[in-house]
Amino acid sequence: MIRVENLTKYYGEHLAVDSISFNVKKGEIVGLLGPNGAGKTTTMRILTGFMMPTSGDAWVAECNMATNSLEGRRHIGYLPEAIPLYTDVTVRSYLDFAGRLRGLDPYRIKDRIDDVVEICHLEDYIDVLIGKLSRGFRQRVGVAQAIIHEPEVMILDEPTLGIDPIQVTQTRRLIKELGQEHTILISSHILPEVSMVCDRVVIIHEGQIVAEDRIENLSTILKGSQSIRLEVRGPTSAVTRRLQRVQGISQVRYEKPYHIVECPVDQDPRSNLMTAIVQSGWTLLSMGTVDMSLEDIFLQLTGEEDFDDDEELEE
Ligand SMILES: Nc1ncnc2c1ncn2[C@@H]1O[C@H](COP(=O)(O)OP(=O)(O)OP(=O)(O)O)[C@@H](O)[C@H]1O
Numbered sequence: 001m002i003r004v005e006n007l008t009k010y011y012g013e014h015l016a017v018d019s020i021s022f023n024v025k026k027g028e029i030v031g032l033l034g035p036n037g038a039g040k041t042t043t044m045r046i047l048t049g050f051m052m053p054t055s056g057d058a059w060v061a062e063c064n065m066a067t068n069s070l071e072g073r074r075h076i077g078y079l080p081e082a083i084p085l086y087t088d089v090t091v092r093s094y095l096d097f098a099g100r101l102r103g104l105d106p107y108r109i110k111d112r113i114d115d116v117v118e119i120c121h122l123e124d125y126i127d128v129l130i131g132k133l134s135r136g137f138r139q140r141v142g143v144a145q146a147i148i149h150e151p152e153v154m155i156l157d158e159p160t161l162g163i164d165p166i167q168v169t170q171t172r173r174l175i176k177e178l179g180q181e182h183t184i185l186i187s188s189h190i191l192p193e194v195s196m197v198c199d200r201v202v203i204i205h206e207g208q209i210v211a212e213d214r215i216e217n218l219s220t221i222l223k224g225s226q227s228i229r230l231e232v233r234g235p236t237s238a239v240t241r242r243l244q245r246v247q248g249i250s251q252v253r254y255e256k257p258y259h260i261v262e263c264p265v266d267q268d269p270r271s272n273l274m275t276a277i278v279q280s281g282w283t284l285l286s287m288g289t290v291d292m293s294l295e296d297i298f299l300q301l302t303g304e305e306d307f308d309d310d311e312e313l314e315e
């Protein structure tokens with residue numbers, strides 16, 4: 001439904017998107033994940049026909065967005081990074097305007113406004129001036145205007161940026177609901193967001209794709225290691241030293257009250273670990289594997305050290 005091939009965009013000398021390729025199949029929700037300046041908005045602007053690529057192609061619903069963007073846009077609901085909302089009109093008149101702009105028949109518009117207001121849970125705000133709405137509700141108006149013409153594909157650029165945690169939860173729920181009927185590409189620099197909402201993730205960094213997979217597979221595409229977490233009753237540093245000597249273990253660290261043991265993904269040293277602990281006369285209280293969080297994966301793939309997902313609360 002969305003197809004990007006060797007897409008490249010220079011702003012003057014600056015290479016913002018560097019020959020990226022990916023697909024989004026019908027019915028999928030895919031996250032375009034990357035830190036600030038990665039090229040997410042640029043990619044989305046090209047996909048929605050608002051900007052020409054320097055080279056490469058972007059197709060949406062079989063329309064090439066460089067040569068056939070008018071037809072392509074009929075299939076796309078786009079929530080841009082900065083929503084162009086008029087603040088001195090009511091939600092109803094804004095949606096009416098958005099419907100006309102998209103070429104809906106005037107007699108259809110009233111029904112569609114009722115539909116999108118229900119989908120976006122805006123019933124209580126339909127006659128309120130947009131300027132009086134909180135940011136989260138404006139975001140919902142942004143989503144409502146994006147789907148008024150019943151597009152098959154939705155392209156949402158950081159839909160939860162700058163809204164509070166409660167509204168973030170509601171917006172995520174809304175996106176999941178929309179995902180039942182639409183093909184969705186959603187950008188984010190917030191890891192929990194994509195892991196909660198998306199089926200698959202494309203990770204982009206400095207204009208290049210650094211990983212692409214289903215969320216649950218991401219940790220295995222890293223060449224990296226797996227972690228095992230042990231809770232041992234015994235003298236901490238002696239336990240650390242003993243575990244380090246177990247065959248196949250690459251690293252041991254202590255994070256109170258656990259010993260975290262790293263080993264290659266193709267090995268299972270659990271029985272060796274257990275034997276070592278028991279033979280030393282200590283007690284093994286618990287043992288389990290530690291799944292790599294999407295955040296760990298992201299840091300490892302992009303080498304970003306200063307990443308901070310608390311930005312979710314930032315405006
Ligand atoms: N209009 C422009 N003119 C020149 N450079 C631009 C322009 N828009 C974006 N850039 C640059 O292109 C790169 C990619 O920007 P883009 O907005 O696509 O990133 P992004 O992933 O959406 O980032 P963010 O998370 O901050 O929204 C950045 O280095 C940015 O500074």
Ligand SMILES: [Mg+2]
Pocket residue numbers: 040041042081157
């Ligand atoms: Mg952006």
